[in-house]
Amino acid sequence: MSTELNLLGNHLSYALAAAHRRVAQSLSVRLKKHGIQIEAWRVMECLDAGTRLSMGELAKQALLNPPALSKLVDRMVSDGLVHRQISTSDQRQINLFLTKLGQRRMLQVRRDVEDEDRVLAEQFDTKDSARLIQLLSQLS
Amino acid sequence: MSTELNLLGNHLSYALAAAHRRVAQSLSVRLKKHGIQIEAWRVMECLDAGTRLSMGELAKQALLNPPALSKLVDRMVSDGLVHRQISTSDQRQINLFLTKLGQRRMLQVRRDVEDEDRVLAEQFDTKDSARLIQLLSQLS
DNA sequence: TGAAATTGCTTTCCAAGTCAACTACTTTCA
DNA sequence: TGAAAGTAGTTGACTTGGAAAGCAATTTCA
Numbered sequence: 001m002s003t004e005l006n007l008l009g010n011h012l013s014y015a016l017a018a019a020h021r022r023v024a025q026s027l028s029v030r031l032k033k034h035g036i037q038i039e040a041w042r043v044m045e046c047l048d049a050g051t052r053l054s055m056g057e058l059a060k061q062a063l064l065n066p067p068a069l070s071k072l073v074d075r076m077v078s079d080g081l082v083h084r085q086i087s088t089s090d091q092r093q094i095n096l097f098l099t100k101l102g103q104r105r106m107l108q109v110r111r112d113v114e115d116e117d118r119v120l121a122e123q124f125d126t127k128d129s130a131r132l133i134q135l136l137s138q139l140s
Numbered sequence: 141m142s143t144e145l146n147l148l149g150n151h152l153s154y155a156l157a158a159a160h161r162r163v164a165q166s167l168s169v170r171l172k173k174h175g176i177q178i179e180a181w182r183v184m185e186c187l188d189a190g191t192r193l194s195m196g197e198l199a200k201q202a203l204l205n206p207p208a209l210s211k212l213v214d215r216m217v218s219d220g221l222v223h224r225q226i227s228t229s230d231q232r233q234i235n236l237f238l239t240k241l242g243q244r245r246m247l248q249v250r251r252d253v254e255d256e257d258r259v260l261a262e263q264f265d266t267k268d269s270a271r272l273i274q275l276l277s278q279l280s
Numbered sequence: 281t282g283a284a285a286t287t288g289c290t291t292t293c294c295a296a297g298t299c300a301a302c303t304a305c306t307t308t309c310a
Numbered sequence: 311t312g313a314a315a316g317t318a319g320t321t322g323a324c325t326t327g328g329a330a331a332g333c334a335a336t337t338t339c340a
Contacts, residue, residue: 007189008182008201011253012260012273013163017178019279020160021203023153037296038157042148049147055319061146063154063161068297070320075296092305092318113151120152123278132275133152138263139159177326195289208327210290232288232335 023120030112034105039064039072040081041113044106047082047098054093081105163260170252174245179204179212180221181253184246187222187238194233221245 008014028038042062046053053061059069073096076082081102087093098106121129148154168178182202186193193201199209213236216222221242227233238246261269 008185009277010273012257012269013167013178013253014182014203015273015276015280016156016160016163017182017203019276020156022280023156027153038153039296042154042157045148056317061148063157065298066319067299067321071296074320090306090318094319113153116153117151120279124275128275128278129152132272133150133155135264135268135272135275136155136159137149138268139260140155140162196287205328206289207291207329211326214290230288230336234289 027113027116030116031109034109034112035079036105036109037072039068040076041106041109043069043072043076043096044081044098044102044109047096048103048106052087052095054087054095056093058096076102167253167256170256171249174249174252175219176245176249177212179208180216181246181249183209183212183216183236184221184238184242184249187236188243188246192227192235194227194235196233198236216242 009018024038031038031041039062043058043064046058046061050061055066055069055073059066062069064072073082073084077084080099082096082098085095085097087095124132146154149158164178171178171181179202183198183204186198186201190201195206195209195213199206202209204212213222213224217224220239222236222238225235225237227235264272
């Protein structure tokens with residue numbers, strides 16, 4: 001990167017977009033091996049971590065709008081990774097669960113993601129990586 | 141945000157995606173008033189700042205893949221914001237220029253973006269905002 | 281020189297996202 | 311109670327983005 005480069009670089013929104021683009025790009029290459037998108041990985045992690053999640057809660061945690069989540073889940077269902085179940089307490093709500101296959105897939109994918117995380121962390125002095133995450137969380 | 145929330149939050153890729161989503165979302169609401177997308181704003185800033193840019197260089201700076209840029213430019217041309225010109229030195233290359241309208245529009249938009257930047261910066265202690273940008277640039 | 285390789289940009293085709301409308305269930309309150 | 315309002319999720323029409331192929335200009339080098 002040249003030094004004169006880019007008055008835009010001082011805009012937080014630009015710096016964020018640039019960093020996000022780069023990281024998402026290289027992560028997505030990794031996940032392609034598993035035939036999975038980043039969003040699907042986030043969904044699986046949320047399901048694994050969580051208490052019963054409704055689609056709405058899941059959408060928030062997985063950083064997707066409800067229609068986008070709906071469609072992603074359609075695909076994941078037909079890939080056999082998750083299944084839907086109508087909530088008994090409120091028949092409008094849907095709870096989502098990982099299938100056995102989904103769980104296995106998630107564990108495989110997780111290894112790659114953590115690998116990627118390590119690679120990223122290496123670009124920083126030891127504490128900076130955590131510092132960056134902490135600063136980023138202030139925005140969310 | 142609840143505290144137990146989200147083992148995902150420790151993944152840099154997730155923290156980045158979350159922050160980017162939030163910031164892009166609120167910026168995009170602002171820009172909608174001008175009938176413009178964030179990407180178009182980036183393109184306009186690059187053109188304003190820069191020496192003659194080819195589509196390829198512009199794509200890198202504006203954080204778009206070449207096909208996406210091509211299509212965005214089509215739209216911007218038909219909105220009268222920019223115009224294409226074949227480079228004289230290499231007839232494969234295209235140079236892009238802001239029209240008068242494009243320049244005016246860019247200045248209006250820029251005010252809103254800088255406003256948004258100020259709002260974001262307020263979420264941090266004084267130095268942290270610059271620190272965040274600096275850390276982010278290490279990723280790009 | 282001129283055929284082959286490379287480069288710059290665009291097009292095509294398909295996958296994915298958005299907004300707004302819709303269905304179905306639940307809650308409210310007159 | 312039951313009509314009106316509110317909420318959860320999905321669908322449909324449309325827009326945008328990406329990968330790969332395509333076209334045209336340029337460079338390479340035998």
